[in-house]
Amino acid sequence: MKYLIFITLLFSTPLFATTKIAPATSWKQFLSDYSKQVESKLKAKSVPGAALTIVSVSNQNLVKGIGVTQIKNGSKVDIHTRFRLASVSKTFAGSLSAKLAAEGKLKLDALVSDYLPYFHGSNYQTLRVYHLLSHSSGLVPNAYDNLIESRMPYEDIKARLLNVEAICEPGKCYGYQNVMFSLVGDVIAAATGISYETWIRDFIFAPLSMKDGGIGYDNMVRDGNYALPHVKGRKRWYTAKLKSNYYKVLPAAGVNASAADMEKWLEAQLGLQPAVLPLDGLVNQRRPYTLTKRELRRRTWRNFVNDAHYGLGWRIYDFDQETIYYHSGWVQGYRTDVVIMPRLQIGFSLLLNAEAAVLNELTTDFVEQVLKREQELNRNSAQLVAEED
Structure with missing residues (x-):
């Protein structure tokens, strides 16, 4: 009897047991899990509202209002509610400039003075267009941002810049700018005869079917479907007045968009709209123009970022050996993040109507979890191949 049991077990059990492969999380499940994570963390911080957009070229997208x-x-x-993008607006200026250069309408290596004659004889007469877009003008960081907050007109603010002594030669050091960066709008108008506002409205938003947002204060408040800003008091969030001051510097901080708009913008950044954003323009905007060492010390991000540069309106990070393109935005009452992962063909944006630091954690969580899922997929694929061999 014992002999019969042994024979039965021998023929019913594989001679070589195979290791069971744990399936990687499906993309649909990944989106669901991450969305719940966002909602949970925002609720824990009492953040009023958010717009979440995740784009995957090979999978489904997630577009959600919270x-x-x-x-x-x-x-x-909802997915059509407008948020201020704050400095994420710089990605639009960088992409538009790269587009115009690819189409022969603008020269990125031309002197700014070729387009704006008042630069002749100034401290910045050797400045080139790409220096404006890569924060490498040599100007002290955030020069005259305080005047943006004041009632002083933009024309008066930018006139003062040229009298500020540079701290380095153009292209030699990094200094984040809003006013100097926004001069690229004047350069574009001089080079093409078309205003920056018109370019963004008619040649970016319209052909990409970005129907909710646009540029400027009037666009933001044109109907009731926009998120109001919130600032933190001692114990809770308070609704703040929507201010128009940073709309003075349109290329730096003047764009508004919804979750639905950001889906179109991310798709264009992933190369799906070459008629609007040509591929050579996308490549050029992502060149590492300026080294940005201080980004390696940025809270939360410093745990992941090994190298950091600035391109044309985009940050370029080595995030745990993965190249990503990123930008953040922060203006009173709003925080925003956008990420492009070109190798994986994935894009991400999260817009908040509150100055909540949890945004850094949510964005790094997303990138980290995407990369972890990709590693699981690769590991499972390699194991299947090995077993077949």
Whole structure:
């Protein structure tokens, strides 16, 4: 009897047991899990509202509104609710400039003085167009941002810049700018005869079917479907007044967009709209023009970033050996992040109507979790091949 049991077990059990492969999380499940994570963390911090967009060229997209437009008596945020992009607006200026250069309408290596004659004889007469877009003008960081907050007109603010002594030669050091960066709008108008506002409205938003947002204060408030800004008091968030001051510097901080708009923008950044953003323009905007060492010390990000540069309106990070393109935005009452992962053909944006630091954690979580899932997929694929051999 024992002999028969042994024979039965021998023929019913594989001679060589195979290791069971744990399936990687499906993309659909990944989106669901991450979306719940965002909602949970925003709720824990009492953040009023958000717009989440995740694009994958080979999988489905996620476009979602979260929370409310205003902490008290606000409307539900939907995918068409406008948020201020703040400095994420710089990605539009960089992409537009690279597009115009690819089409022969603008020279990125031309002297700024070729387009703006008042630069002749100034401290910045050797400045080139790409220096404006890569924060390498040599000007002290955030020069005259305080005047943006004031009632002083943009024309008066930018006139003062040229009298500030440079701290290095153009291209030699990094100094983040808003006013100097925004001069690229004047350069574009001089080079093409078309205003920066018109370029963004008619040659970016319109052909990409970005129907909700646009550029400037009037665009933001044109109807009731926009997220109001919130600032933190001692114990809770308070709705703040929507200010127009940073709309003075349109290329640096003047764009508004919804979750639905950001889906179109991310798709264009991933190369799906070459008629609007040509591929050679996308490549050029992502060249590492300026080394940005201080980004290696940035809170939360410093745990992942090994190298950091600035391109044309985009940050370029080595995130745990993966090259990503990134930008953040912060203006009173709003925080925003955008990420492009070109190798994996994935894009991400998260817009908040509150100055909540949790955004850094949510963005790095997303990139880290995408890379972890990719590693699982690769590991499982390699194991299957090995077993077949």
